Amino acid sequence: MDFPSAGETDAQLVSRAVHQLARRTHFPVVFGGIEHDHSVEVTSIVGARTKHLEGLVVHESRGLGGRAMVEKRPRLAVDYRSARGITHDYDQAVLGEGISTLFAVPVVVGARARGIIYCGSWSKSPVGDVAGQAFGVAQELATELRVRDEVERRLSLVTKATSDHGMDASAREGLRETYAELRSIRASIEDRALRERLGALERRLASLSTAEIEIGAPEVRLSPREIDVLACAALGATNAEIAGTLSLKEVTVKSYLQSAMAKLDASTRHAAVAKARRVGLLP
Template identity: 30%
Template sequence: MTRGTGNPPKRGAPQNDLGRHLRRPLERLRRHTGASLAFAGRVVPGSSDEHAIELSYFDGDVVGPLRGARLDHGHGLGGRVLTNRRSTALHNYVESPLITHTYDAIIRAERLYSIVAAPIIVGRKQIGVLYAARRSHHDQLGDSLDIVTDEARALEQQLTVSEVLGGLRSDRDELELAAWRSRVQDSHAKLRGLADTVDDPSVRAQMLEIAAQLAGEAPHDEPAVRLTAREQDVLGLLGAGLTNPAIADRLGIGLHTVKGHVKSLLVKLDASSRFEAVVNARRVRLIP
């Protein structure tokens, strides 16, 4: 509760690794999906041997008892996602036959109607659930479900990298390295994007050669994986942690076009996930 008002703060989260990474994803979810409220829950020990979801992180106005609610394994939308480990969309929460209705009173008090949710899984362990919710009816939830799922996958990648680096370096070293890598990745992506706007073939070739050097690729080596120019652009932005909608905005192309390029990258890089594609791409020096 905030002092003086007794109202819950707009955003708030326990200071753990998940909470530190959630602020921007939740902001993006509200912006890209048009949701009234974006929120997330972390996996906590349940009342029995099963785990539960505790709703702790929010972007948007919380008007009811949602903050701090604990959802048991298998119950409600969060419990279903925790059980099935799959993204799920509900057009009308309180009338959906897909879930138990243990928490309908909370949903009604919060005045939520359509909700989508995706699991957050790191190292095969589910650590949380990401949500986007509307306070009005919305039939077309497919795009929202894709956006929430993409944000969950990007968050998993960030958390995995953070976990690995945290075991090797001090907090200060990790922050400095992450900032440096982010600058290099951003420069690599911008340079490739700028090269697409240059008409002079010689200048464009030099810019792409510099981008290849940023990625650590020897310019005259035969690449282990052959990508189109646009696939390389998408891969660079994936490596920088951007979601599919953000990549579409940056490159000025459609969301479905981005998804097609990502699917092609997964095949060419022999990867089963976006994170694995980025790891494999760095291994063969396609991106920094």
């Protein structure tokens, strides 16, 4: 069985984040990359006037970005040339570009720094509200990486467990857990573009069960929240557990479940889940 790609490449993800940050802030130079083997190669640059930053590789603990990786927190050098507390391994690239103020924000996933996003200015500049914008973009990128990693891990397990006769029980349960987790993550994100990309991943996961969709089944339309609560209920979660996962009140969860059951013409949540799977709304 061939499965669709779980997401964009590292270079595509960081490029979108860098361009997004450049649009949100007044900093003239924004660049970044994803970590591989304890170092970050800069793969996306916006606003540079020279080629000094191209191909820059920042090693863990070296330079401003390397310190940010190790400490897993942002690092700022208002006057990079005279900055203390960092090594100056990359002065040729940074000063060659003419950067005076440099702000490095690590992209932290779990306990690991997975990349760095930099904001640079050719003069000494206060960071101000740029810090919040940079944190937001880094967190969005971290979320995408975390989701992509988990989807790829689960799909890998599904691939290994799949035979010519279809998925075994363990693989199918892993698929359903991933789907429910994606729904809960998506529900907590305000960024519309990111929500749409997560929605695309959800549809890819749901499509893995299309072979079992009931032929000729009547069309059923559920709201996004009704699908959210059903996806959690499919894993055996109680109303209280669903409420905690989706940041809803328990009475609200009950209302969504009852509405979904009515639309699916099901008398119990278990019957609703089974019907939702037969019509292709859940994996």
